[in-house]
Structures are given as structure tokens and as C-alpha cells.
Amino acid sequence: MSATMIKEFRLPDLGEGLTESEILSWKVAVGDTVTLNQVIAEVETAKAVVELPSPFAGTVAALHEQAGSVVEVGKPIVSFEVDDVAAPPPNGTAPSAATAGVAGSDARTSSEPVGTGSPVGAPAKREPNLVGYGAVVEKSGRPARRPRAIGGGIAEGGPAPAAGQPAPVPAPTAPTAAPNEPTAEQERPRSTPPVRKLARDLGIDLELIKGTGPAGLITRSDVQDFAAGSQVQVSAPEVAPASGPAVGVSAERETRTPIKGVRKFTAAAMVQSAFTAPHVTEFLTIDVTPTMELLARLKASREFAGYKLTPLTIAAKAVLIALRRNPTLNSRWDEGAQEIVQFNYVNLGIAAATPRGLTVPNIKDADKMTLLELSTALSELTDTARSGKTSPSDLSGGTISITNIGVFGIDAGTPILNPGEAAIVALGSVRKAPWVHNDELAVRQVMSLSLSFDHRLVDGEQGSRFLADLGAILSDPATVITMV
Template structure:
């Protein structure tokens, strides 16, 4: 926190909006320098841990400076915005520091700002401010305009408006920033503002006939604010690795080189499941709910977990323990405009089919809107990824970090299949189960995958095995 001629500047730091986050990318600013903000007002949107999160400011004031442009990745704890929290109606000179039997003088003096309580996301730093020379006759303070500057006032005596020789030129922080951007030495600028303050117009006049730069919103050039591909010649394009792509890459590398992956496959006839999907769509109890094959596949996975509870576990490397989970937080891999994310349905094992349908719909809608919170992507136990929506038969998925297994669902296609002794066209798909071999051995993994297939081949087991 610092003090200026018109008030106190408080800084807001990038907070940790999730567990263990170290950085976030600024997606969009909702305010600009000079805007008035109130406690709790959202000032920007950031992306972190694969989620877009809106950040509110924890105090009132006028935006003094945005420290980073949109598209910049900022470490947690760095100051991202400064807000002037002084009085918005006038700009009085700071009170003089009391001294015994000493009369005020025009010389500049310094005083320490009052210490403010530390709030989440920002802290207190020491600053200083220079007092203005006192005028011989007191006059009412001039009202501020929308840019934090005082309008022109009647001419004052030269001795009261011209700073003492060798003192720092009087100018507000935005004006100093403008002068710095234009390469103007404030000591060479003739002030026209009240009390000898240099205004924006004074700086622009000193810069003439050079082109006038826009108000200093952001220090970095616009090209840096856009997370766009970086040209590297006619034959290749370089794309910065950041945001979702960066987080996903780090997680997948960590998983692939930490957990010993094993993948098993099974091809099965899901014709009966597809008929059940059609029946459920017409069921009044499912009216208004989204019913698709993924819903029944998710239910089949939950039933298979109940029959094989040892698959629902995690590996505690620090304590060298296997942690059995007595709950299922079912992850659903979702492709979004920002990349692949894996939110999970908390306590999915406790949900009825209609409740599971509603949770799946909410999860997908929130993910596509980019509003999935970090909490929704933490604590998963196992995951389903539906690669079949892209027309892919199957794959070898990488386990989501901290989980035990991931099931890939391939495309459902009409294929020739032996049914009741005859070759007939049936709806067929292939499932691929990748699992952590530290937790799940071949027998357990095979039983788990076979139980999922059994439910989907004969969906009446949704009732008999529940």
C-alpha cells in the first residue's frame, strides 16, 4: 500500500483460487484505469487449474493501474491491480506531521501512510508521499474529474505554485506513467494545474509535435496480450504452451511416468442398451432429463465398482499405503474450447438414475461454458472418457493423476455379430480400461472390465446387481 497526492493506493495480488495453484492466466479485464470499483465487484477473469474463475476486488476505490495485460500468465502472489482508495470527491493535501513549536514550511516533507489490515490476496507495503507546498491563503479543494485530475483553477501566486528548486515535480501517478511512456522528463514540464501540479495536458504539450500516446492502460504492447500463435516463418507456426494445454501436459507426463499403466480391451454387443436408452427417453420419470448411452455406461461402471471395490483406490507414495475409497467421485472427460478437462460427479454411487442424468447434464454444460470450478476437478477416483463421439473405435487412455483407472468408450456402430447362433447386424462397441498396476492386478482389472461389459450387454443387471 502506498500513498499519493489524492489518496492511498492499495494493491490486489493474484490469489490461490484452488488447492496448490502456482499461476493463473488473465483472460479478461472488466475494468480500466479511472473506473470506480466497489468491494466484491468482479474486476477480471482468470484461468487456472483448467477453470475460468472471476476475481472480485476486496475494497472500494478508483482503478489506478492494471499491472498485466490480458493473456499474461501471472504467479500467485503477484500484484495484478492497484486501486486508489482515497476520497473520491476532493484531493486535499496530506496533513502535516506534527512538530513541536515549528511552523509549516513550503519545503516537501514525507509522512508514513497508516497501516491497513491485510486481506486475502493482497498485503500491506510501506510507501511515502510528498506534501504540497502550503498556499498563503487557504482555498476550497478542487473537485476531481473522472480521470483523477483537478481541473484548471484561477492563477495563484508564483511562489505558491512553483515547486522549490531541486524538489520533485508534482504529478499524480497516472500522469507520471504517461510522462514515462512518452519519454518526457517532468522536470522540464511547465505545470498549469492548481498548486503547481503537472496535468496530462501539460505532458502532451511537452511531447508535441510527437504523436500523443493513448492513456496508459497497460504497459505491454497489444501483441503480447493475445495468446495467439507466434509466426516462425512460412513453414511452421509456434503456439505458446499455457493454460489448459500446459496443465494437461504436465499432468499426463506425471501420470505416465509415475503409475505403471496396463490397458485391457473388450468388444461387446450393446444393442439391448441402445434399446433401453430409447425406452428411457419416452419414460415420464425421465422427462426433461438427458438420456444417452453415456448415462447407462456411467451406471454400469458404478455397479462394477460396487462388485469390485478394490479398484476404487489411490496410491499414497509418501506413506507407502493403498487408500481404499468408500465413495465414488466419477470423472467425465470433457472437451471444451479451452481444452480437455475432467470434472467429477461427487458421490456418484449414491445417485439414482435420474439424479445421475441431471449431474451429467450440469457437468457438461458447466464445462462447455468454461465455468467449471477447481473444486469440481479435484478428488476424483476414476474416470470415463467417451472417444466414440469422435468416431474413434477405442484408445489407450492415460489415468487421471491420483486416480486408479480410466475407461475409454469407443464408437457404437452397426456391425455383423453372432447373435443366437446367427450372424446379424448388431450395435457393437469396444471398451478400453487403463489401470494403475500398483493398485489393480490383472485379475481384478479383468473382472472389473468384464462386469461393465456384462451390464451393458444385458442391462437388466442394472436392477439385479444394484
Template sequence: MSTINTFHLPDLGEGLTEADLVTWTVGVGDTIELNQVIAEVETAKASVELPSPYAGTVVALHAAEGDTIDVGRPIIDIDTGGEPVDGSDVEAESAAAAFEGETERVPVLVGYGVAGEGTSRRRRGGTAPRVDNPPSPDSATRGITPADAEGRRRPLAKPPVRFLAKQNGVDLAAVTPTGRHGEVTRADVTGYLSDQKAPPEGGAHADADVVGDPTPATPHLEETRTPIKGVRKHTAAAMVSSAFTAPHVTEFVTIDITETLELLDRLRAHRRFAETRLTPLALISKALLIALRANPSLNSHWDEDAQEIVTKHYVNLGIAAATPRGLMVPNIKGAERMSLHELAGALVELTTTAKSGKTPPADLAGGTITITNVGVFGVDSGTPILNPGEAAILCVGAIRRQPWEHQGEIALRSVTTLSLSFDHRLVDGEQGSRFLADIGRILSDPFELIALG
């Protein structure tokens, strides 16, 4: 008996109405199990794996990789070989759990059977994604394409790696995978690119003696167009909204942090931090958290509807991170309650997860104040734009050794510049100045990091 069940793109929560299909992990003809991951999609918040609510055989895929799909739109048909499943009984909590990154798999996802099926939109420019090897009728029944006819499956790779390959015009099938599970890694792609750029054996003029008509040169690529989708689209909209709704003020202070770096070296040598990567950012974050105790207005937001200032008595500390998917600002929940050791561990976990592209949406929501570290790029300072809904963002510049007045003499010291942007509706100039000065004082003389941390 054959019964076809259609799975629709579920409601992924957080007010999201669409997602970009990054990759299918199954093909037509594949036999799949309940809760098996069938696709990876990218929303404005994060990259999400979609588990199947059915067990059976894949009959059809209704979207191509690269499509933008509306919530409720059919994406896959599965032959369950039995009675049809009623999608109207799907529980809302199950999707929220899967979307927020919980490890427990649930049998179904919220949003199945949403009233009114949406439509799929192709890449901007009016052209559909190119399909190099469209499946023939025979191969489709076996779940393979002509390119797979000799047993080759679609190369395994994570979404950030696929994005890197796409940006550089690399066919993943041509790259030798070295991942633990046979997947193509970022290092594989960058290594492939390096090999492609290497000159041929015999030098640059090795082919100079070849007789015959020369091969026409490839026209110089004048421009590259990148669709604004997913996280980058969300970031752009959020930054424009923030810049034009919150009156920004930015202040600067340059400080001597030699003693903080000396403390950092001593802490790194302590057995307590033997298993934890301790960075200057951890001490700067701790200094900010201490300074917030005396300056709570910097940890607030403007409620436009109620026309109220809402001061938070908890700190969800956002850390701006450059990732393969664009700028992301995951945050550490309840950072004000953490010891330095706990904070350092949370920072390592946060940045590692963000760079792998696996930050769950729950970690991107609810931030109360943010730190951005432009010093890692060798930049001295900046005027950062506020993360929407927050009152302040601290920018950390590069740490440089330079001559500085110390105890009445000129000495070579470690110096950095901090800049603070804040919302002038929420924070007066005096409050912002005191907060920035307090952070600078703590980092110049880190006694308070020990006494109050």
C-alpha cells in the first residue's frame, strides 16, 4: 500500500516567516527514518536542521537548494506505506525545542499544516538555480542523478563550507574530503584554492613552445553579486533600523592595561585555568559587568509602545562575532552571576559555536549589552552601531606596546582604546561617561577584578 504524506516547512518560531534551503541531505528514492535530518535551512537567525516527521521513502522534493521558502509551503513528499498522518495534531512545543538547539529529537515540528500554502522564491535576478545534471526518470526512481550513476553521492559538507565553496566557484565534488565522516572541510576548500592558484610545473612560461592557436583568455571578472539572504539580510535590516531609530553617541578613552595583562599571565599559570583558554576579552567582559553594577542605565532598553525605559537586572552579554555566515551577536545568558572562570569558558564555547555556524536562535535573542572586539583585526577604535533593543555597545581596540607616562616617567606600556556607543534616549552623557571611565579604571588597576569579581 502506498500513502504519500507531504511535509511543509514548519513554523520555526521567533516570528520568522521564511527560510533559505541550504542543502538537502536526502534524495528521491532514499529510505528515511523518523526524525532523520532531511535538510538544512538558514533563517535570519541561524542554521537549522529539519528532522522528518515521517518514516518511509522520499517520493519528491519540492524545492531546490538556494530557494527561499515561505513557512507552510510543501517541501518534500514521503511514501509512508500506510495510513496518512494528520498534520493538524502537531504540537507547537516540538518545533520550538528543535529550533532552539535542544539535542533531544522530537517526532514532529510545529507549523506542519499551516493554513494557506506559501510560495517559493528563486534567487533575485529572475533566474532559477542552475542544475548541471538534472535527474533522468530512471535515476530519479533510485534517488541519484546521472552524475551519481557510478556510485558517487553528493559531497558532504557543512553549510559554511558550502557557502565558502560557492563564493569561490569551487565544485565540492572536485575537492578531496579529509573530515572524520568523509565530509569536505574548510581546510580542504582553502587547500584546493591554493593548489589552483599555484603556477604549473616548469614556470610561468612552460607552455610558451606549444604550437597552435592560443586558448582565448577568460574575460576579467569585473564584479561579483552576492544575494542578501539569511543572517546577512537580517543584520543589514537590524543595523539600518538601529542607526535611524536610536540617537547614537560615541565616546572614547585610551588606557594603560599593562597590569591587567600581567594579571592575565598569572591567572593562565594557575591550575584553576589549566583547562580554560583565558583571553583579554574575558577580563574586559568582567570589567564591564562590574561597571554595570554602578551604572544600570547602560543595561536597559526603550519600550516604544509603552513609552518606558526598561532597566534589566540581569545581563545577557552579547559578543559580536564574524562568522562564515556574516556578523552574529550571540549572548551569554546571566553573565552577571558568573565567576571569571565560568565567564571565560562561556566565551570560548560561544565563539567556537558561532564560527562553526551552529549557534541556536535562542542564543541570538535577548541580549542586553554587547562587546565588539575590532582589535583582533589590528584596528585601534571604532564607532559601533547598537545592537537593536540595547542601550550600549563597547568597542575594544588593538592592544599596542607604546611609550606612556607611568609613575612620573616615560615607559613602554600596553595601551588600548575603548569606545562606547550608547542610546541617548536611555543614557545621559554623564552616565555614559562614568560607565566608560569605570571600565577604564578597572582595567588600568585590575584590583577590582579580584576584589569584586
């Protein structure tokens, strides 16, 4: 009879140091047979909805979490019964130390990834998986650290020397800390590399932040909340948050929705942006009748037949052209390095309202696209965002953004910058209005443009020139000939 074993699948880090995800739905049930990389669940991170593939081929033995539950990264979510493909030891030989304690049994339980048949004390290996694993989590709940070499290359906690071999002489070590003196490892706040980078960019000392993640891990939200002035410092007394309806208010008179997922991430990002980057907003109202006429001609042409062309398509192309003349708006403030990073490419973000909240996916290298390619990319981006299937990679790395508030009938606004970007353009609605045209009053199609920019990166003159160039292109698309 072939031996089987139980394998636990822990919730992986789905990108950029995210510490938790919500299980939206299970695609399998206990007893189902699954294949490698078969989709077993749909989970929502703080940025997007992601399909979770199975890292094993076998039978679902148990589902540890229910749909709708929020699970921390590294927690077991499902167990599989899989075939034990380990080869049996040769006849007459004793089992090795790696397999001691499991020989002679047809079934065993393991919470480690596949491939853990390494010597005792060796670092745990990661399971090959499409979405990847985060740091290997020990029983204490803390990420396992890489063993440090001491003495003659022997790692702390590593395997003992074989019998008959002399023990290596350890190298001299630093004096032991006093009992009441914190060690160097205790002094270093626990966080992930993306979170430490965010703290450096914002000029924040992680020592001042109390982590709310597993085992005191400092999360991205902790840093963003601290930047907004709402994070409690380590030395401050803890106050239990209020829960439930206010005194004297019945539950029927209120509807409470948990703040989580995309909405929680968006709120933290907007607070961070508003309180970190000094915003300046400028407005320009223009006659876009020539652009609307151009749009009508393009829709009727054979070259654009079957393509979805909207005022947003033309405006996006105009933004890309205006950036060539005003590259300072395509930059980022690096607080840690005390440098201004100017991008030589454009990842154009498009704010999209979805049932789960506001997201800003971006089109990679949009500046290299033709109008046809940009039209296709915009259609795919918006359709994917509305279905909640935007990948985390498409939600990061943006360099400048557009928000089309005109689709809601709004004329102008003061958009908040997407964190890490220098500017955002808001497109107002296109309305028929009286306008002076050729020295005569006429009914024209008019639009208002709103530009918010980070005044640390963009001077008033630079922001004004960009907005003027954008307005000139949309007022008379023929002026592009003089700009490129």
C-alpha cells in the first residue's frame, strides 16, 4: 500500500509585504481531488482579488478557514492528503536522521513545504508555487531567520558534527549583554523590506511604531497610520477601541461595514498622501469642441472600427505628450536617499471605481503606445478593475495618474495624489455652454481640468506649463505638431 502524508498549505504573501487576505470563496471542498496549480480559492488582498492555485496534487483533507474570514499570512488554510513519493531505504539499512520517527507508518502529518527532507537543523525550504511563499514561519509565529555562520562555518542551530569528528572551535564572540540590557536583535523592529523602504521614503523611524501584525510585525498600514499622525507610539497607553452602536442608538438605525481589503488600503494611502505631500491644485476650463469632433471622425474611420474610443482615450494621449515637455511631473520624492527620482518611462494610472472601492491600476510604458494600443490597454484595464481581477503588480509602480470625474457629471475637483507620484489630473464632464469663439458668443463643448501636484517636486511654473500644454492639445489637437 502506498504511503500518504498530510500537507498544510499556508496563506502566502501575495505581494509587497501584505500581511493578511480575506478568503472570498472556496473553489474546492473536503474530499475533492485537485491537481497541481488548480485554483482552490479566491482571496482578496488590500489591493486586488487573486485566484489561489494549489501547490499540491492530491485530496483536500480539511479547510481550516471559512469563506469571509480574514487570515494572516503564514496561517494554514487548507490541508491535502498527498502520496509520499520518498523512496524507501535499501533493505537492511537503518532510516536516516531525516526520516527517523516517520518510518514504518503509512501516513504522516507535515506543516512544512514539500522538500523538507533536509538535515535536522537546516533551514526550511520553500515550496515551489506560482504565487510564492512569504518567510517560513516557525512555531512561535515569527519568520525564521537565516542561520548565521560562526567559527569554522558552522551555522547556529545547525547539525551537530558527526561522531568521531572533533568539534570545531568557536570563534571569539562579543561580550554577552547584561540581563536587563536589550540585545541587538531585540532592538531592531520587525518588518518586511517593502515596509522598511516605505518608512525610509517617509523619513519615519520604525523604533517609534508599534507593530500590529503577527508577533508584533510592523505592517505597511502601521507606517501609513503613523505618517498620518494617528499611530499610537510604543510608550503611549493603549485604549480599547469602541465597538458596537453608540449609547442610545439601536442597531436598526445604523449599518456598520468592516473596514478591510481595498477600502482599508485606499484610506490609509490617501491619508498618507494628504499629510506627506504638500498638495497644490490648479484649474483650467477649455473649449474641447475640436477634440470631440476629432473623436467622432476617429470612431467613423475604418482604422478604429471595433475599438472603444472615449474622451478619456484622447485625454490620456494628451497627458503623455504634455509630459514630454514637462518631465518634472513624472517623478518621485525619495526621502531616504534625499533624492528626486525622475522616471524615463510613464506608467499611467487610471483611477477606477469598483464595488470593492477605489483602485488605481496603471498601464506600463504607456508613453510608448500608439493611440490604438492605448485604447486597447484602457479597455482591458477598466474591465479587469471592475471585475475585481486586477493583479497586485498592475496596482504598483505608477508614475502619474488620471481620474475621470466627468463620468459622474462633476466639473472639477481637488484630487489627492496617488502615493509615490508627483501629479494627478482630474477630467471634468464635457458640457455644452456659452463660449466666446472667433469673437462671437457660441454654444461650445467645454471641459474643466484639475491638476494636483506635489509642491516639493513641481514648482508652480512647471505645473502651470504642463496644464497649459494639456489644455492646448485638447482645445486644438493640431497643436501636437508643434510639440513633438
